Amino acid sequence: MIPRGRPALDIHEVAARAGVSVATWRRRHHAAFAAAVKPLPGSARPLLYDAAQVDAHLAGKPLPALPAGQHPDDLLTDAETGTVAGISASTVRADAVTGLIDRGTERHGRRWWTRAAAEARAGRQTQYKGRTTGARDLAPRKTQADPRVHEVAHLLAAVEAGTARPVTAAELAERYSVSTRTAERLIAKADKVCRGEI
Known part of the structure; x- marks a missing residue:
């Protein structure tokens, strides 16, 4: 946070x-400086320091205190904004792109939002519908059966019965216009169908 x-x-x-x-x-100089002047809360990559405290340290004077309490003009990182607004840092960044929160200001290679903007965002619902974090499906998702698997299963059954010659993955790849690896997967699934596993 950069104080107001x-x-x-x-x-x-x-x-x-x-x-x-x-x-x-x-x-x-950095070791003595780091022992005397603490970075601003929440700053990282890069660490930021209060200019008045830096100047006081360089002049050999006592460090002035940072402003106490919260103020609407405090500048917050995406993570701090998310904490105030009750959303994740990634949602803060996404909302800045879509206009659900202001774009913030660029300082020191990263974006900052005012506490007032974060508090205003806290009162709004998200505009998208998605899966809730930690949601569990009530039932497994059903996938469409691949008709090619049943065709290959009939071929394998015919080969087993001796009424057809064995088929290769390369032949199936050409027949279905797929890769050889996909054809091998079709044969493996068809084999499971023949054995009653699917």
């Missing part, structure tokens, strides 16, 4: 404020 009205800095901007390269910052 507070600029945030990533590690590159922190190093620039200190007047050193990122490599030098990480080698010489």
Whole structure:
């Protein structure tokens, strides 16, 4: 979360404020900095730091406190927005594309939404119908029987009875315009039909 009205800095901007390269910052200054200045809550990839706290640390002054409490102008990540709105982070991103929530703002390579937008989204139902998470089918789904399996089963029965010559997967592949592997699957299923397993 980026608190209302507070600029945030990533590690590159922190190093620039200190007047050193990122490599030098990480080698010489980052350990002491990380012990004193905590990243903003919820920030990751990249970690973000409050600009006022960074400036205070670099000046050797006490760190100012972050604003307390929640505010409608706080900027939230997709996960934080989802928590407030009662939906998943992926739904937040999908809703931003479909217009069910505003597009948010781009900062530091990721998108952020205001707490006000998240709270407004919390009152709306989702616009799509899908399977509920964790839903169980009451009955197994029925699949359409493949008529080719029964045709091949009749062929296999005729071969077993001695009234027809054996058929190969290559012949079936040509006959049904399928791959040899699909023809092999048809033979395997037909064999199960002949044995009464299907």
